[in-house]
Amino acid sequence: MDAINPVILIASLIVASTPILLAALGELVCEKAGVLNLGVEGMMIFGAICGFAIAVETESPLLGFLCAALAGAALSMIFGVLTQFLLSNQVATGLALTLFGLGFSALVGQGYVGLKAPATPAVPFGPLADLPVVGPILFSHDAMVYASIALVAAVWYVLAHTRAGLILRAVGESHDAAHALGYKVVRIRLLAIAFGGALAGLGGAYLSLVRVPQWTEGMTAGAGWIALAIVVFASWRPWRIVLGAYLFGGISVLQLNLQAAGIKIPVELLSMSPYVITIVVLVLMSRDRTRTALNAPAALGRSFHASS
């Protein structure tokens, strides 16, 4: 274990967690509005290639992130139109979004395999970054890491303390009641879906621009699905999303470090560990049925049609 430096480990787990954190946060808002979008993986990978392509072409990571968010939101609107206007089954449509996103991103990414992303600079905290231990862990990341935490705070505040958040939650708890009160259920849900898509896109771009930083087909490798599991883990609470994402980021970084350090555990066992642990966590969370059931939005996954 000597080969693993805990400071570097923690610093890199933050980087590893940010994509899932962003995607899970977006999905949380979406699910709070009562929409189960299983297309996170597809939106993430589409954001990954769009962000990567734009960043490479313009040499601006910032533009890359921006376009990735737009691309994720645009893709999520296919899901939005199908489920909200054409009343298709949310589970099936989300799956379709993932399958389409995987194929379409591979298609768009044809010419970008093997290129290197322009570096995303760290936020200059000046002397703070040179502090021992605290510096590398807290003050030497790029802007997206801080933005992701700020977004968690913003989502938490909006959901818990504003009228808009109240309406969003009302739509997710009972679309019929919200409709009767005169709220535009479909419009609110579309906005929530678009927000979820934008954050999934950002998360994907973080993978291809910072974490890896390259484009390879299927590079999300289940991160979108883990993000979905984290929403359950967090029992639909924003701050617990951070905990969940960092826990999973920690596991994936730790297993990579253990592989690199040549610990006598089979590589395959290590590389499957994030997925196995996700299953274990899901089981632990679901065991107590009453508690998870109380926290899940009541109208989650149900289609809304004004006449029914």
Place this chain on the structure above:
Amino acid sequence: MIRLEKRPNPSRLWTALTPVVAVVLTMIAGGILFAALGKDPFEALRTIFWDPLFSEQFAAFSRPQLLIKAGPLILIAIGLSLGFRAGIWNIGAEGQYIMGALCGAGLGLAFYPTQSALIFPAMVVAGALGGWAWAMIPAVLKIRFGTNEILVSLMLVYVAEALLASAALGILRSPEGGGFPGSRNLSQIDAMANPELIAGTGMHWGVVTGFAAVIAAYVLLNRHILGYQIKLTGQAPRAARFAGVNPSMLVALCLGVSGALAGLAGLFEVTGPAGQISIDFNSGYGFTAIIVAFLGRLHPVGILLAGLLMALTYIGGELAQFMLGIPAAAIQAFQGMLLFFLLGVDVLSNYRIRIGKGAPA
């Protein structure tokens, strides 16, 4: 003003027609996609949908491929459709497919070089059991703890892929492979091979099993109380419970059957067309089968037709890649689009479109 009005019963006409409409719309959108890639859309569509079947140059090779590709898709999709009907979402068929292949091939290779007529049947049983066991993990977790089967079955795909890599590099690696990953070529070992049954047709045991599964599922759904319970649970879960349907039993049954069928598909693939356990012998059939199940309206006969159509897009896609340089990923996007259009036009089976202002809802 366009409004949707719920039909009292799903329209039979539109239920049958929507897959056709979806295919046509996908062809149009696909044509636009190919044009955007700088290819002649008509030539591309002809290469994908017409040439594999009717062109003199390619048909002799392509036609048998149709059954080879459709076999596993139909087999897996039939299993998935039972669960989907009852609202049980097994998304991890890809993992069950891999585990079926691993278990079956592992059993066969353990007896190498024994030649016995019993080995292949034993491998088939092991394959089905491997897929079944892998599917029972999400089933048991769902029954016992109420865990979401979508996420668990999907996570298990990544676990299965890691196990596959481990087997191809480790215990199943061919000692005569010169250090390359991958097992012995099962299709060349007489006792373990899944050969073409009728020369030049592509028909192998997997295809036969696929057809058998179509018939079995048809009988189950239309002539058996279990099929009735599956349908009822999907349409009215509460009513089903009052009618005495045991939801746990249904979860175990639907996931188990779909896992076993996916495992069989994997076993037949690895002993036949794929030939060996290699790191990437799985080619996404488990995921494409989801599209096949929906395109076939979760109906056995529909799945048979949808499987053949989807197989055609694979073969035509390869041809288009070879002839026109259309990237392989375009076909995957194309298949995803097909599912979008299908889900979208599905609204016509359940709702009537009214134009103009009606009575306020």
